[in-house]
Amino acid sequence: xxxxxxxxxxxxxxxxxxxxxxxxxxxxxxxxxxxxxxxxxxxxxxxxxxxxxxxxxxxxxxxxxxxxxxxxxxxxxxxxxxxxxxxxxxxxxxxxxxxxxxxxxxxxxxxxxxxxxxxxxxxxxxxxxxxxxxxxxxxxxxxxxxxxxxxxxxxxxxxxxxxxxxxxxxxxxxxxxxxxxxxxxxxxxxxxxxxxxxxxxxxxxxxxxxxxxxxxxxxxxxxxxxxxxxxxxxxxxxxxxxxxxxxx
Amino acid sequence: xxxxxxxxxxxxxxxxxxxxxxxxxxxxxxxxxxxxxxxxxxxxxxxxxxxxxxxxxxxxxxxxxxxxxxxxxxxxxxxxxxxxxxxxxxxxxxxxxxxxxxxxxxxxxxxxxxxxxxxxxxxxxxxxxxxxxxxxxxxxxxxxxxxxxxxxxxxxxxxxxxxxxxxxxxxxxxxxxxxxxxxxxxxxxxxxxxxxxxxxxxxxxxxxxxxxxxxxxxxxxxxxxxxxxxxxxxxxxxxxxxxxxxxxxxxxxxxxxxxxxxxxxxxxxxxxxxxxxxxxxxxxxxxxxxxxxxxxxxxxxxxxxxxxxxxxxxxxxxxxxxxxxxxxxxxxxxxxxxxxxxxxxxxxxxxxxxxxxxxxxxxxxxxxxxxxxxxxxxxxxxxxxxxxxxxxxxxxxxxxxxxxxxxxxxxxxxxxxxxxxxxxxxxxxxxxxxxxxxxxxxxxxxxxxxxxxxxxxxxxxxxxx
Numbered sequence: 001x002x003x004x005x006x007x008x009x010x011x012x013x014x015x016x017x018x019x020x021x022x023x024x025x026x027x028x029x030x031x032x033x034x035x036x037x038x039x040x041x042x043x044x045x046x047x048x049x050x051x052x053x054x055x056x057x058x059x060x061x062x063x064x065x066x067x068x069x070x071x072x073x074x075x076x077x078x079x080x081x082x083x084x085x086x087x088x089x090x091x092x093x094x095x096x097x098x099x100x101x102x103x104x105x106x107x108x109x110x111x112x113x114x115x116x117x118x119x120x121x122x123x124x125x126x127x128x129x130x131x132x133x134x135x136x137x138x139x140x141x142x143x144x145x146x147x148x149x150x151x152x153x154x155x156x157x158x159x160x161x162x163x164x165x166x167x168x169x170x171x172x173x174x175x176x177x178x179x180x181x182x183x184x185x186x187x188x189x190x191x192x193x194x195x196x197x198x199x200x201x202x203x204x205x206x207x208x209x210x211x212x213x214x215x216x217x218x219x220x221x222x223x224x225x226x227x228x229x230x231x232x233x234x235x236x237x238x239x240x241x242x243x244x245x246x247x248x
Numbered sequence: 249x250x251x252x253x254x255x256x257x258x259x260x261x262x263x264x265x266x267x268x269x270x271x272x273x274x275x276x277x278x279x280x281x282x283x284x285x286x287x288x289x290x291x292x293x294x295x296x297x298x299x300x301x302x303x304x305x306x307x308x309x310x311x312x313x314x315x316x317x318x319x320x321x322x323x324x325x326x327x328x329x330x331x332x333x334x335x336x337x338x339x340x341x342x343x344x345x346x347x348x349x350x351x352x353x354x355x356x357x358x359x360x361x362x363x364x365x366x367x368x369x370x371x372x373x374x375x376x377x378x379x380x381x382x383x384x385x386x387x388x389x390x391x392x393x394x395x396x397x398x399x400x401x402x403x404x405x406x407x408x409x410x411x412x413x414x415x416x417x418x419x420x421x422x423x424x425x426x427x428x429x430x431x432x433x434x435x436x437x438x439x440x441x442x443x444x445x446x447x448x449x450x451x452x453x454x455x456x457x458x459x460x461x462x463x464x465x466x467x468x469x470x471x472x473x474x475x476x477x478x479x480x481x482x483x484x485x486x487x488x489x490x491x492x493x494x495x496x497x498x499x500x501x502x503x504x505x506x507x508x509x510x511x512x513x514x515x516x517x518x519x520x521x522x523x524x525x526x527x528x529x530x531x532x533x534x535x536x537x538x539x540x541x542x543x544x545x546x547x548x549x550x551x552x553x554x555x556x557x558x559x560x561x562x563x564x565x566x567x568x569x570x571x572x573x574x575x576x577x578x579x580x581x582x583x584x585x586x587x588x589x590x591x592x593x594x595x596x597x598x599x600x601x602x603x604x605x606x607x608x609x610x611x612x613x614x615x616x617x618x619x620x621x622x623x624x625x626x627x628x629x630x631x632x633x634x635x636x637x638x639x640x641x642x643x644x645x646x647x648x649x650x651x652x653x654x655x656x657x658x659x660x661x662x663x664x665x666x667x668x669x670x671x672x673x674x675x676x677x678x679x680x681x682x683x684x685x686x687x688x689x690x691x692x693x694x695x696x697x698x699x700x701x702x703x704x705x706x707x708x709x710x711x712x713x
Contacts, residue, residue: 182603
């Protein structure tokens with residue numbers, strides 16, 4: 001199966017290790033991965049700010065680059081949610097429809113398409129605080145939502161991480177409360193955004209995890225910034241890194 | 249032209265006040281937990297939400313018919329029915345009723361509609377003394393502040409704040425923070441007004457077309473006192489509060505208090521079907537922008553709102569910002585999607601006071617897609633040129649760079665240029681908003697792009713050659 005790898009702009013710039021882990025993980029699983037070199041961004045930062053006009057050219061470029069693939073995988077629930085559910089800034093085209101239909105978050109691709117449950121090369125004997133983004137939970141239904149009290153409890157990221165030998169989860173309060181990143185919200189409403197981040201880190205730290213893990217690096221970029229400002233040097237990992245066998 | 253409310257700036261001040269910020273966050277999160285616990289006890293919870301949403305959609309789709317049905321029934325029941333196109337008409341009607349009685353005082357229970365219409369200052373300017381009889385609303389009145397939450401107007405205040413305020417206004421003990429003591433101090437002050445006022449006023453949670461009845465839910469019983477004691481009862485109702493039947497009322501009553509996190513049902517749920525013997529009862533049906541909103545294809549669903557406050561209680565931004573930061577009658581997620589329909593410029597920044605996390609939509613008992621509407625409002629703000637120029641320019645630069653791979657690769661080659669490209673940072677880069685309370689991410693030595701070129705493209709070229 002050939003898969004096009006989409007590496008979100010902020011991962012490309014700040015967290016290339018996450019792109020590498022995603023690529024290596026998919027290759028380990030026997031996936032034929034192509035990385036289109038002319039890719040940039042899905043346009044979410046602009047559209048999310050209400051600037052649809054300013055998102056158009058970027059969105060159309062994204063559709064041109066990825067529109068011919070049968071499967072596009074990206075290690076970001078946020079970008080996947082945007083492409084699948086909010087891709088309305090640019091002109092409609094067969095490429096765009098194709099992209100909207102065929103884009104998967106890495107977790108979905110592993111969990112639902114490849115149905116992988118074991119990662120025998122990965123050993124991680126540490127306590128993990130798992131954060132799942134709001135895009136992943138409420139946008140992509142990758143985990144049950146705390147507000148929907150009668151729904152069965154599940155979490156695809158957790159199921160995947162459970163396939164890593166030695167890994168233990170720690171539970172913490174307000175598990176699916178937003179971390180406060182929220183795209184441009186992080187700068188337009190920085191005081192509240194940062195407070196939400198501080199609170200999230202504090203709730204996690206109460207359970208003494210060895211590290212904080214998420215399938216969305218944008219949340220982690222924010223949370224790590226908050227933690228470091230408070231002189232906490234707890235490590236942060238993208239889920240792809242853990243599944244690919246990173247050591248602490 | 250009014251200046252847009254700067255919710256973010258107001259919120260920044262609230263966050264800095266750690267006592268009140270953590271107080272509000274804790275109290276409202278508790279409400280959210282209580283809401284979850286109450287919903288868990290009702291196996292058909294999700295079906296109830298769907299049913300409530302459908303009843304509201306049906307009623308709103310046949311609004312004129314239900315309103316005239318209600319009017320006929322209410323008149324037959326002996327009520328006097330008024331129609332108010334806007335806030336001014338509403339206030340004038342209230343004033344005229346009071347003037348006709350020669351009334352110089354009015355006791356009232358809490359009503360967000362009268363806040364929306366700014367009734368109190370309207371009457372006060374005309375020499376009428378207004379006494380709020382809801383404890384929270386009275387606290388806010390005495391403190392000269394609007395409500396900070398639609399059902400707990402003073403919820404952002406600690407008991408210490410209230411003890412101090414009451415000691416100044418009522419001469420009570422400033423050191424006694426016992427809520428029962430404080431409530432008693434307030435009651436001793438307001439009860440005489442209730443006993444002597446020539447007119448009393450209430451809002452309405454629901455009005456029933458089938459019977460012409462008005463339903464008011466309170467925990468303090470103060471609405472009943474305001475309705476039953478003075479010879480005149482004036483009831484203000486937003487036209488969207490109408491529901492078809494008493495049977496449908498049951499659906500909403502089951503959802504309302506549970507969603508608010510205040511138990512199974514309010515202490516008092518009263519149906520007023522007509523005036524008492526020898527008394528008069530006025531009902532004012534108020535539009536004030538509601539029919540215009542009903543005509544908005546993307547936004548009419550916000551009219552389904554039953555004012556339970558669940559969206560505010562769950563909203564992580566609201567809990568850390570305080571209701572007053574929105575500078576509006578309705579606040580939090582529901583306020584964000586309602587207020588621009590009243591005044592687009594003034595509330596043009598509100599849709600950005602959200603992380604779009606979606607929790608509000610999940611708790612809404614009438615299934616308003618609140619966070620989707622917040623997102624849609626952002627687009628409307630662009631269509632109406634209500635997006636700040638600095639943000640717009642940053643986004644234009646971002647689009648140019650992000651739609652041209654060559655420019656993107658040049659720009660992302662070094663951290664300093666990357667920071668300018670990434671719109672997350674670029675928007676308010678000059679203010680260094682990211683770095684104020686957070687560390688900026690470290691520069692990667694090479695982008696993924698560069699790594700890939702070195703480790704995959706070049707090696708495959710070697711293999712190929």
